[in-house]
Amino acid sequence: MFSGVVPKLPIIYQDEFLVAINKPHGLLVHRSPIAADADLFAVQLLRDQLGQKVYPVHRLDRKTGGVLLFALNEEMNSFMQQQFQEGKVEKVYHAIVRGYTDDSGIIDYPLKKDDGTIQDAVTDYKTLQRSEMPFAIGKHATSRYSLVELRPKTGRMHQLRKHMAHIFHPIIGDRPHGCNKQNRYFKDMLGMDTMLLHAASITFTHPKFQKGTQVHAPFNPQFSRMINELDFNWIGQPDKA
Template sequence: MQPQPPPISLAQPLPLLYQSADLVAINKPHGLLVHRSPIASDASEFAVQLLRDQLGQRVYPVHRLDRKTGGVLLFALTEAMNSTMQILFAEGKVQKTYVAIVRGYTPDEQTIDYPLRRDDGTIQYAVTFLKTLQRTEVPLPFGKHATSRYSLVELTPTTGRMHQLRKHMAHILHPIIGDRPHGCNKQNKLFKDQFDMNTMLLHAQQIEFTHPVTSERITITAPWQAEFERMMRGLFGVDN
């Protein structure tokens, strides 16, 4: 059985990134489940319930983020808007952009066109566009190497398969740091030992779509969470 992330406790309200009459977006912390799940019985706090209590009204998550992923998470405030946004996501009319810190030097750009298998055996078409933003080599011995190399990548999925980005990065041998079970356990241990870091370094940075009621082009961007920013500063010398 894979180790589960420790339960988190939120002393502060969820940070709101965008709010209108029918939509609201938060910057979801790493480690927070979107909603209750039978496979995560250790969790006691969930984004749906926390946001509902914070706003004093019912909320509807229109898409999902992995528990270990931080960043933009969008909710509808009415059933009608929830249905409409679900359709936009299903039709690929919502652009999602992620950033991740991965092992090794990635190519400048790459299209990862690699089908993924669901738990029930179904094979699903899946495509991710990768763009390398930065590379770094740090004096951190690993295995037979005197240094370690990492890349900051921008990932744009055109499909929304479960764990798509995590599986695609593992497939091209540049796993996301902190990913279990798809990542590199030796690298994950290195980061835990050297940096006391066990957060998965995947961040949902931006969502773009045309508002279905107002026709306004909406762009919602989430600043990095604290652990992601700490590793960006330590590895790349970059602040949020």
């Protein structure tokens, strides 16, 4: 997806200490042994684009788009890492999921790490809009979808993906936690081959200026197209923290 022409990353916030991009779906944050097919990475692309070293202060899955924040020096990176570790950074995501979700809810469901360790994991969610489409998938003549706002209260690997699957509303395009029938339909019939999870905003205290800072990322093209395909008309921003 990102081989060949080197893309210019969209910068949505920048000062002399921090920079944030709107990460495209499908772009890895950094090199990973489990993604040997990739040859472009956000860290290297942004470094070359700015002409200086950058430090990712958090991570996004390869197929997740949206706000990705970097520090521009080691001291700032340490300050931001500390805020994340202390739970002082608020992240808001948007997702399109299968079925009609409740108006709001709290998912309190511990998750297991690869080494077997059990970790507490909590996610708040709110339904922004619902849609029913004439997609005959499986035994049903129509398919229902929800556009949801997700606020993770903990930062576990694949937390949002696993939590939405746990309440039987998997994120469209999620593999392996999602619905294979839905994913196949979206790929074959709608030409959509990503995961519909978007990091919409991040809120933190700027370590240098000591003031609340919030960075928003607009939907990437694939997400915007699916918003239209599914007749969602919601174009707002997440609530202010």
